[in-house]
Amino acid sequence: SSPTLWRLTDLAAQRVAIADQVAAAKYGTPSPIDDPAREQQIYDSVAARAPGLGLDPADAVRFFRAQIEANKLVQRGLYARWDAHPDQAPTTRPDLGQIRPVIDGLNTSLLTELAATVPVRAARSCPIRQRVTADVVDVLHRFDALHARALGEATSATCTAG
Numbered sequence: 001s002s003p004t005l006w007r008l009t010d011l012a013a014q015r016v017a018i019a020d021q022v023a024a025a026k027y028g029t030p031s032p033i034d035d036p037a038r039e040q041q042i043y044d045s046v047a048a049r050a051p052g053l054g055l056d057p058a059d060a061v062r063f064f065r066a067q068i069e070a071n072k073l074v075q076r077g078l079y080a081r082w083d084a085h086p087d088q089a090p091t092t093r094p095d096l097g098q099i100r101p102v103i104d105g106l107n108t109s110l111l112t113e114l115a116a117t118v119p120v121r122a123a124r125s126c127p128i129r130q131r132v133t134a135d136v137v138d139v140l141h142r143f144d145a146l147h148a149r150a151l152g153e154a155t156s157a158t159c160t161a162g
């Protein structure tokens with residue numbers, strides 16, 4: 001088990017990054033960014049698995065709500081960018097059916113890491129640790145302002161104290 005927020009934050013960053021592919025899969029199609037049925041499926045799965053990992057289901061769901069909001073923030077930002085600059089819009093359309101299993105894998109890893117970080121997430125030092133960790137992960141992933149803002153959103157529910 002990891003005593004730091006590095007792995008959790010890197011996984012959240014991977015989930016933010018994959019939103020680019022989700023947006024490219026949906027842009028210019030009738031599929032809306034928001035898919036409440038898919039979200040509910042994720043929340044149900046997370047809530048069902050949480051107790052077995054020693055996690056409070058409501059806490060785990062709260063964390064995943066932030067991951068999904070962050071993902072949608074990126075998708076909306078990219079849509080706006082692509083509408084304004086059609087030359088930057090994707091020229092190939094990835095298959096959402098191939099992206100979601102990758103997201104499922106990230107969700108499982110995030111849940112495992114959530115369980116491994118219960119003490120550090122409950123510590124009084126969590127907010128400052130999370131801020132510093134997210135700043136470094138932004139750099140490592142070479143995130144632009146949109147993706148950095150999304151990682152900030154994704155990590156907003158990491159700390160459980162306070």
Ligand SMILES: O=C(O)C(=O)C[C@]1(C(=O)O)C=C[C@@H](O)C=C1
Nearest residue numbers: 022033034035036038039068071
């Ligand atoms: O799977 C999708 O369709 C996504 O857009 C990804 C995602 C997610 O973050 O998991 C985000 C928004 C949708 O409402 C459902 C799920």
